[in-house]
Amino acid sequence: MNAIxxxxxxxxxxxxxxxxxSLAFARWQRDTQYVRLLSTDPAFPWSAEKIKSWMVExxxxxxxxxxxxxxxxxxxxxxxxxxxxxxxxxxxGDAWVAIGIGERQYWGKGxxxxxxxxxxxxxxxxxxxWRVSLGxxxxxxxxxxxxxxxxxxxxxxxRSAGRRAGQVWDICFMGILRREWEKSLE
Amino acid sequence: xxxxxKSLYEGEQICLASIDHENDPQIESGWTHDAEYIRLLGPEPxxxxxxxxxxxxxxxxxxxxxxxxxxFYFTLRMRxxxxxxxxxxxxxxxxxxxxxxxxxxxxxxxxxxxxxxSEALKLLLNFAFDELNLHRLSASVPExxxxxxxxxxxxxxxxxxxxRxxxxxxxxxxxxxxLGLLRQEWSP
Numbered sequence: 001m002n003a004i005x006x007x008x009x010x011x012x013x014x015x016x017x018x019x020x021x022s023l024a025f026a027r028w029q030r031d032t033q034y035v036r037l038l039s040t041d042p043a044f045p046w047s048a049e050k051i052k053s054w055m056v057e058x059x060x061x062x063x064x065x066x067x068x069x070x071x072x073x074x075x076x077x078x079x080x081x082x083x084x085x086x087x088x089x090x091x092x093g094d095a096w097v098a099i100g101i102g103e104r105q106y107w108g109k110g111x112x113x114x115x116x117x118x119x120x121x122x123x124x125x126x127x128x129x130w131r132v133s134l135g136x137x138x139x140x141x142x143x144x145x146x147x148x149x150x151x152x153x154x155x156x157x158x159r160s161a162g163r164r165a166g167q168v169w170d171i172c173f174m175g176i177l178r179r180e181w182e183k184s185l186e
Numbered sequence: 187x188x189x190x191x192k193s194l195y196e197g198e199q200i201c202l203a204s205i206d207h208e209n210d211p212q213i214e215s216g217w218t219h220d221a222e223y224i225r226l227l228g229p230e231p232x233x234x235x236x237x238x239x240x241x242x243x244x245x246x247x248x249x250x251x252x253x254x255x256x257x258f259y260f261t262l263r264m265r266x267x268x269x270x271x272x273x274x275x276x277x278x279x280x281x282x283x284x285x286x287x288x289x290x291x292x293x294x295x296x297x298x299x300x301x302x303x304s305e306a307l308k309l310l311l312n313f314a315f316d317e318l319n320l321h322r323l324s325a326s327v328p329e330x331x332x333x334x335x336x337x338x339x340x341x342x343x344x345x346x347x348x349x350r351x352x353x354x355x356x357x358x359x360x361x362x363x364x365l366g367l368l369r370q371e372w373s374p
Contacts, residue, residue, distance in 0.1 A: 040280055040282075040283060041282075042282045089229045089352075091229070091354070092229055092353050092354050093354065094229070094349075094352045094353075130351065130354070130359070131349075131350070131351055131352060133349055133352070155347050155348055155349055155350060156345075156346045156347030156348055156364065157346055157347070158324060158346050158347060158364065158366055159322070159344075159346060159368060160321065160322055160368055161283060161285055161322060161324070161366070162283050163282070163283050163284065163321075173347040173349065173364065175349055175350055175352075177350060
């Protein structure tokens with residue numbers, strides 16, 4: 001049995017306290033580069049109160065709906081981002097993963113990659129999924145490299161699916177199968 | 187050439203129409219008992235629904251259209267006698283990106299293979315590009331639904347993404363195909 005399912009060497013996956021997390025999310029989304037790379041939604045500075053109410057609402061839903069974690073550094077326990085599995089298709093063992101590192105000084109240093117590896121370990125070892133999917137803007141090369149390091153393969157491009165700052169971007173779909181993940185551990 | 191005089195809803199044999207809350211639930215309840223139909227549509231597990239459950243679903247769909255303003259839902263009917271034959275749905279519209287996702291289904295086995303799906307797709311594409319002014323559409327098709335794949339490809343869609351082994355049916359894994367059509371590739 002793996003007793004350290006949620007703990008890596010530099011980060012761990014932890015609970016999302018609605019109060020602490022909504023304040024952090026509200027602060028991170030003032031960084032428009034972060035939010036425009038994170039999702040296809042229009043950038044908008046939602047209040048911490050509103051974010052908190054969504055989070056509480058989600059947390060009151062049945063547990064199998066989604067699994068979101070905060071990413072905290074080891075050993076100083078700073079909240080630097082989030083990672084979550086959602087949109088489960090339980091009958092087929094498929095789910096989507098989303099990740100964001102809101103604290104910029106932790107970009108490009110491997111923290112996100114380690115957190116993603118923990119999320120995959122959780123997906124395959126705890127939820128017993130068959131595969132995990134994700135979508136990322138194709139010009140977010142830093143993120144794509146990180147996902148490839150964690151074992152994801154590119155499965156295709158949705159052409160011209162995003163328009164940001166006067167440019168047309170493709171959305172890259174990536175996936176990892178359970179056996180590919182197992183192989184990456186060898 | 188489209189003109190304002192031409193109906194957005196009428197094809198040759200079929201038309202896009204609204205939900206009939208009185209009579210449609212009974213018919214669609216029948217479709218949900220057909221495992222092949224549900225499996226061809228996508229990954230949702232087969233679940234027979236009662237007419238009352240279908241009516242609730244219609245109410246939820248119309249509430250979502252009204253409140254979220256990012257989806258549209260049509261019933262497909264025969265022009266000759268208004269008989270319900272299927273549905274066509276446009277959802278996950280992201281207005282900031284000009285994109286949306288489409289789904290359609292022909293409920294009864296006897297109504298499949300009659301060209302109704304391709305007529306419905308033509309009407310739906312016209313609605314999405316000519317009325318909503320969207321810029322791209324996507325659709326998801328399980329690998330084993332080759333009829334749907336050919337239907338979309340004939341309308342100009344390209345397979346853009348192959349999510350490997352995303353489905354398990356009858357003891358084996360199947361890919362989920364994600365297709366896309368850009369406005370400039372659309373030939374009305």
